[in-house]
Amino acid sequence: MVDANLPQKLLRLLKPRLPEMLGVLRQFVSAESPSLEKAAADHCCAVIADEWWKRDVRVERIAQKHRGDILRVSHSSDPRHSTGQLLVLGHYDTVYATGTLAKMPFRISGGKAYGPGTFDMKAGIVQALFALQALKQSNVALQKRIVFLWTSDEEIGSEASRKLIESEARRSDAVFVLEPSFGPRGLLKTARKGVGSAELVVRGRASHAGLAPQEGINAIHELSQQIARIEAWNDLHRSLTINADLIEGGTRTNVIAERARAVLDLRALTISDMRKLERRLHALRPIHKGARLEISGGFDRPPLERKVSAALFARAKPLAKQMKVSLGECTVGGGSDGNLTGALGVPTLDGLGAVGDGAHSSHEHILVNTMPARAALLAALLANC
Numbered sequence: 472m473v474d475a476n477l478p479q480k481l482l483r484l485l486k487p488r489l490p491e492m493l494g495v496l497r498q499f500v501s502a503e504s505p506s507l508e509k510a511a512a513d514h515c516c517a518v519i520a521d522e523w524w525k526r527d528v529r530v531e532r533i534a535q536k537h538r539g540d541i542l543r544v545s546h547s548s549d550p551r552h553s554t555g556q557l558l559v560l561g562h563y564d565t566v567y568a569t570g571t572l573a574k575m576p577f578r579i580s581g582g583k584a585y586g587p588g589t590f591d592m593k594a595g596i597v598q599a600l601f602a603l604q605a606l607k608q609s610n611v612a613l614q615k616r617i618v619f620l621w622t623s624d625e626e627i628g629s630e631a632s633r634k635l636i637e638s639e640a641r642r643s644d645a646v647f648v649l650e651p652s653f654g655p656r657g658l659l660k661t662a663r664k665g666v667g668s669a670e671l672v673v674r675g676r677a678s679h680a681g682l683a684p685q686e687g688i689n690a691i692h693e694l695s696q697q698i699a700r701i702e703a704w705n706d707l708h709r710s711l712t713i714n715a716d717l718i719e720g721g722t723r724t725n726v727i728a729e730r731a732r733a734v735l736d737l738r739a740l741t742i743s744d745m746r747k748l749e750r751r752l753h754a755l756r757p758i759h760k761g762a763r764l765e766i767s768g769g770f771d772r773p774p775l776e777r778k779v780s781a782a783l784f785a786r787a788k789p790l791a792k793q794m795k796v797s798l799g800e801c802t803v804g805g806g807s808d809g810n811l812t813g814a815l816g817v818p819t820l821d822g823l824g825a826v827g828d829g830a831h832s833s834h835e836h837i838l839v840n841t842m843p844a845r846a847a848l849l850a851a852l853l854a855n856c
Contacts, residue, residue: 477611478793478851484605485843485850492597492842493584495522499563499593500577500586504539506564506627512539515563519596519621526604538631539564539623543639546603548613555615557856558639559849560808561595561649561824562625563588566831575833583827583836594837595649595824596621601843602850611854615644625808628771633811640812640819645783645856647849648809648821651830657841658801659787660822661780663813664710665745666806667737667770669752671697673720674763677729687727691720693762694731697755701735704751710740710802713748737770738804742814745770772806775813775821783820783852790851796844823849 474480499522504515516532516539523530523544533541542563547553565588577586584594599619606613620639622632629636640646652658673694678687698715705712713735720731735752739745749769757764784800791798801822809821826845827837 476793477609477854478790478847480609481605481847481850482794482844484608485601485846488601489839489843492601492846493579493839495600496584496589496594496597497577498522499597500589501572503567503569503572504564504588504623505568506538506566506624508569509537509539511569512564512623516540516542516623519563522600526600526607528603533635535623535631541623541632541635542621544619544621545616547616548611550616553614553616555644556642557615557617557853558643558646558812559599559617559619559649560636560646560812561592561599561620562622562808563593563596564623564626565591566626579839582839584839585834585836587835589837590651590825590827590835591830592650592824594827594842595651598824598842598846599649599849602846602853605846606850606854613854615856617853618643622808629808629811636808636811637815640815640817643817646809646812646817646819647823647852648807648819649824650807650809650821651824652822652826653801653803655826655828655838656797656799657826657845658799658822659784659820660803660809661784661800661820662740662777662802663775663806663810663821664738664740664804665742665770665774665810666772667768669735669737669766669768671733671735671755672765673697673731674765675727675729675731676761678727680725680727684727688759688761689727690731690762691728693757693759694718694720694733696758697764698733704748709744710738711744711748712736712738739770740774740802741776742773745773772810773814775810775819777802779813779816779818780820783818786855787820787848787852790855791848794844794847796848
């Protein structure tokens, strides 16, 4: 039986640890970890692994050929009697190239901690570290094994880590995603849009624009009309969007364009809308006689639907209330690895990481004083699931 006062006890235990939490965060942020630079990412991986090893848990470093290595950390109160698994998921890679620290070093000012990757999402990893330590110090007998999975390629689509994420999720009873929360109130993300991209290439026929325009088939004209057709598919009330955000074509002003290309951003809030949009896209046919269309791509992260998160959020809200924290929820347009686990039907709660703002920007930061409560909330959830 879990102590009904556990959330408050955890918070009291974690509040004095804030200076230590910030010290660990400084270490993590100071180890730059761009997704596309394996050597730098591997160094950060080692720094993070060292902190987890100190907590007397099992740490596995899973080698990756072209990306930073993956960390799998596991803990069981009693391995012989564990009745399931809980997965805590996050990433240590960032969008910032090596050398960014010289321009935006880690610093604390006005109750905020700044630096590349503080908010998205190294503070979340720190909070998870101290959440587990607080549970161990409180002698909480966890019913389930906890697996912490820290990946290195979320910011570039999770191609290398996806199979492992899905494998761990399938054997888990719930997934807690340490991506940043939303807004100054630290809203949890109970729904996320599915995200993808598609390429539309038009093949026409080149001809002299002045001497024989009738012999050409203008790929740019065809592409323009296809984009106008696609634009009509947007439905903001359903949070369904398709946008042409990159376009190119033609060679010279006096040559009928033989080829044109557009890259489309795809977003949908439900799996049914995602599938419908993909079907419509791949069913496109030419408007101009003789033009040919080549269509590739689609969604690579399915939506995280609220029905997959609702029960976990309902469990989190009273735990937060016991700590006098008002917990809210939201829907966001961006995707995370929580989309992958939610699509498998595994209960998934996202946005449990840091409270702050400025992800992927020069003013990225977290609100320092929120870290103990966020760590305590995660710990209480792990004890109560």
